Ligand SMILES: NC(=O)C1=CN([C@@H]2O[C@H](COP(=O)(O)OP(=O)(O)OC[C@H]3O[C@@H](n4cnc5c(N)ncnc54)[C@H](O)[C@@H]3O)[C@@H](O)[C@H]2O)C=CC1
C-alpha cells in the first residue's frame with residue numbers, strides 16, 4: 001500500500017517507521033533480520049531500504065602495489081525489499097538514486113520494483129562519492145532528484161525511455177523525496193532549497209521525508225515555510241538518536257546540522273559511549289513525544305545498524 005494511503009488510514013494517529021542499510025556483500029542477511037525483528041512489534045507500515053553508492057577498494061597486485069577498483073559494497077536493496085515484503089508483510093521502500101546509475105539502469109530497477117509489487121519508491125539524488133569533492137551525475141544518468149521524479153512519473157504514465165513503448169499497463173508508484181529543515185549543504189539558502197522541494201513535489205512527489213534534526217523547532221518552522229509556499233503533501237520527520245561520541249562531530253560535518261546546546265551539555269557529562277547512547281535515546285524520546293503531540297503523520301527513524309536504541313524509543317512512544 002502507498003505511504004499516503006497508510007497515512008490516510010491512520011486517521012491522525014502517528015505511525016512508526018524506520019530505515020535500514022543493506023549489509024556489506026558477503027555478510028549474513030540474518031543479522032539484518034535480527035535487528036528488524038524487535039521493531040516489528042511497533043507495527044511499522046513501511047520500512048525504507050537505502051541504496052549505497054559505489055566506493056573505492058584497493059586490491060593488492062602481484063608487484064606489491066595496490067590497484068584501485070570501484071565497487072558497490074552494499075548491493076541488494078531491491079532484493080531486500082522483496083524479502084521484507086514477503087517475510088513481514090510490510091511495505092518496503094527502496095531508495096532509488098541518481099548518482100552512479102544511468103537512466104537505463106534506473107529504468108531496470110523501477111521495472112523490478114513494479115514486477116515485485118512495491119508500491120513506493122524514495123527518489124534521491126544521492127551524495128558525492130567519497131573520493132569526489134562534489135556530486136557528479138553518471139554519464140547518461142539523472143542529475144537532480146527532480147529528474148528522477150520525472151522519470152518515475154513517466155513510468156506511472158506508461159512512458160518508458162526513448163518513447164519506444166507506451167503502454168496502458170502503468171506503474172503507480174507513490175514517490176517520496178528528501179527535505180532539509182536546516183537546508184541541504186549545497187543550497188545557498190533555506191528559501192532556495194524550499195523552492196527546489198516545491199519543484200520536486202510539483203513534478204509528482206507524494207510525500208517528503210526530512211533530514212535528521214535534533215531541535216523540533218527547526219522542523220516546525222520548515223513545515224510552516226513549506227506550507228506557505230504551497231507544499232501540501234505530508235512531511236515526515238526523520239529522527240536519528242545519537243549513539244556514540246563521534247556522532248557529535250560527524251553528524252554536523254556530514255549533514256551540516258546544528259546540535260542544540262542542552263544536548264551537547266548532556267553528552268559532555270557522559271563517561272562512555274554506553275551513557276551517550278542512553279542520552280541519545282532520551283533525547284529522541286522527548287523529540288518524538290513532542291512531534292506526536294503536534295500531530296505529525298509518521299516519525300521515521302534512521303536506524304543505521306543496531307536497532308536496540310530505536311526499540312527503546314519506540315517502547316516509550318508507540
Ligand atoms: N530520507 C533519506 O534517505 C534522505 C536522504 N538524503 C540524502 O541527501 C542527498 C541529496 O539528495 P536530494 O535531496 O534527493 O537531492 P536534490 O537533487 O533534491 O538536491 C540536491 C541539491 O541540489 C539542489 N538543486 C536541486 N535542483 C536544482 C536545480 N535544478 N538547480 C540547481 N540546484 C538544484 C538542491 O537545493 C540541493 O542543494 C542524497 O544523498 C540523499 O540520499 C537526505 C535526506 C533524507
Ligand SMILES: Nc1nc(=O)c2c([nH]1)NC[C@@H]1CN(c3ccc(C(=O)N[C@@H](CCC(=O)O)C(=O)O)cc3)CN21
Pocket residue numbers: 050127211212238240247250255302304305
Ligand atoms: N546526505 C545524506 N545522505 C544520506 O545517505 C542520508 C541522509 N543525508 N539523511 C538521511 C539518511 C540518514 N543516513 C545516515 C547515514 C549514516 C549515519 C551515521 O551515523 N553513520 C555513521 C557515522 C558516519 C561515518 O562514519 O561516516 C554511524 O556511526 O552510524 C546516519 C544517518 C543516510 N541518509
